[in-house]
Amino acid sequence: MASMENSQTNSDPNTERPGPLRIGSVLVDPPVLMAPMAGFTNWAYRELVRRFGGCGLPATEMVCARGLVEMDHYGRGEPERLWGIRDEPRPLAVQIWDNDPDTLAEVARRVAHDYQASVVDLNFGCPARDISEKAESGSYLLDDPDRIGRIVARVVEACGRVPVTAKIRLGRSDDRLTAVDVAQAVEGAGGAAVTVHGRTARQQFSGVADWERIARIKSRLKRIPVVGNGDLETPKAVVDAFSRFGVDGVMIGRAALTRPWLFSRIEAALAGRVIGSEPSLKQQRDVLLGQLDLMVKRFGPRRGVVLMRVFACRLGAGRPGVRQFRVAICRATTVDEFVEIVRRRFPSER
Ligand SMILES: Cc1cc2nc3c(=O)[nH]c(=O)nc-3n(C[C@H](O)[C@H](O)[C@H](O)COP(=O)(O)O)c2cc1C
Known part of the structure; x- marks a missing residue:
């Protein structure tokens, strides 16, 4: 995912901040x-x-x-x-x-x-x-x-x-x-x-x-x-x-x-604070695999993988190659397949 808003404040310092x-x-x-x-x-x-x-x-x-x-x-x-x-x-x-x-x-x-x-x-x-x-x-x-x-x-x-x-x-x-x-x-x-x-x-x-x-x-x-x-x-x-x-x-x-x-x-x-960087691809991968883990624990491997497809499609958006990723992830039926596709999309070295 391209870093869209790295290290910047997006608020105008003169704008009144909304309270709770x-x-x-x-x-x-x-x-x-x-x-x-x-x-x-x-x-x-x-x-x-x-x-x-x-x-x-x-x-x-x-x-x-x-x-x-x-x-x-x-x-x-x-x-x-x-x-x-x-x-x-x-x-x-x-x-x-x-x-x-x-x-x-x-x-x-x-x-x-x-x-x-x-x-x-x-x-x-x-x-x-x-x-x-x-x-x-x-x-x-x-x-x-x-x-x-x-x-x-x-x-x-x-x-x-x-x-x-x-x-x-x-x-x-x-x-x-x-x-x-x-x-x-x-x-x-x-x-x-x-x-x-x-x-x-x-x-x-x-x-x-x-x-x-x-x-x-x-x-x-x-x-x-x-x-x-x-x-x-x-x-x-x-x-x-x-x-x-x-x-x-x-x-x-x-x-x-x-x-x-x-x-x-x-x-x-x-709050007028500096906005940090977008999570790295490795962090995004960890997010997805962490979610997969919770869903599989709750719904079992088959259903967990099926339910995770839509979320993976959303999280995988915003970078080139999203179409192939979506096609692949929507075909994944096992946890291993799902993990492998996610690892390819979100490599750890970038
Ligand atoms: C996949 C999906 C499911 C939604 N489910 C609900 C829902 O259960 N209840 C609801 O009030 N709105 C639902 N909405 C509408 C959202 O709550 C929200 O009003 C809409 O997406 C517009 O906000 P956004 O432009 O920030 O996405 C859903 C929207 C999407 C995309």
């Missing part, structure tokens, strides 16, 4: 949050990011509330996506999704009290068909701010002192930009913060995140903080997001899959 973010009783410091990402932000990834430092609030992948209730009912243990959450350090946000206030309230209460999550986050942004159109959840609910308000109110009641947040998009499509109404409904119902991904659901991940719109939502809320999300890839972009758009916090997703050490560099930039 308060989400209810939880202090998020620095005010830089991990985006929940299905298939990625599992315990192993959260631990990795914690080791590098700089993330104020790690998050789980989205957990299906109904699924948790059913697994419980049939005595099938607990969802894989809750791996590690009982014992890992806090703060930690656990994200859940559904459209039924009672189910969400029941699961949120358990997540808050039995699992002791620091924050319960409600997903109102997922554009995937299975969640949105089919399950009438996630971004599907953005068309109905009142319903979101009712859901949040029930969940807030169930969670007691544990803060409840909502993650939303700008609306379902360009002609249905409901985010201001939705954010106000979340605020009115007792939500503790709202995170806005600056795209519509229809956009999925195309185009660019609209930070002007995120800023407008911030200006329409009276009490609760707004966390901006979308396309932040460098420490400088984060520093600019705080100063230009007045958000209270930022959330980082895809860029920190390719570079899990990005949070620590952002933290340095926000």
Whole structure:
């Protein structure tokens, strides 16, 4: 990986530095949050990011509330996506999704009290068909701010002192930009913060995140903080997001899959410190093999390797030859094959 930002400060010394973010009783410091990402932000990834430092609030992948209730009912243990959450350090946000206030309230209460999550986050942004159109959840609910308000109110009641947040998009499509109404409904119902991904659901991940719109939502809320999300890839972009758009916090997703050490560099930039070098190829290799080890221990060699492919593809991006690497890694079925391909991509002598 090319060294993109070696030994520099990316912040303007005259820019006011953002203070810690308060989400209810939880202090998020620095005010830089991990985006929940299905298939990625599992315990192993959260631990990795914690080791590098700089993330104020790690998050789980989205957990299906109904699924948790059913697994419980049939005595099938607990969802894989809750791996590690009982014992890992806090703060930690656990994200859940559904459209039924009672189910969400029941699961949120358990997540808050039995699992002791620091924050319960409600997903109102997922554009995937299975969640949105089919399950009438996630971004599907953005068309109905009142319903979101009712859901949040029930969940807030169930969670007691544990803060409840909502993650939303700008609306379902360009002609249905409901985010201001939705954010106000979340605020009115007792939500503790709202995170806005600056795209519509229809956009999925195309185009660019609209930070002007995120800023407008911030200006329409009276009490609760707004966390901006979308396309932040460098420490400088984060520093600019705080100063230009007045958000209270930022959330980082895809860029920190390719570079899990990005949070620590952002933290340095926000504090006006010198940003260190990117990890060497050898260090990046160690990151990948360390993750492989954790995944294999948890899921066994076959599944562990399969689950690691997507993460390796992300981490392997950004240097020539990525296409061949991806093809090779996606064919790896054994731990030995996986390790060999990673060793070739991340040689120790450079
Ligand atoms: C692979 C992947 C999985 C995601 N899973 C979730 C999820 O479980 N819950 C959620 O609210 N958003 C999810 N998102 C959206 C991210 O949280 C985030 O809003 C989006 O990636 C934009 O931020 P970014 O530009 O920093 O990546 C996912 C995104 C990706 C790329």
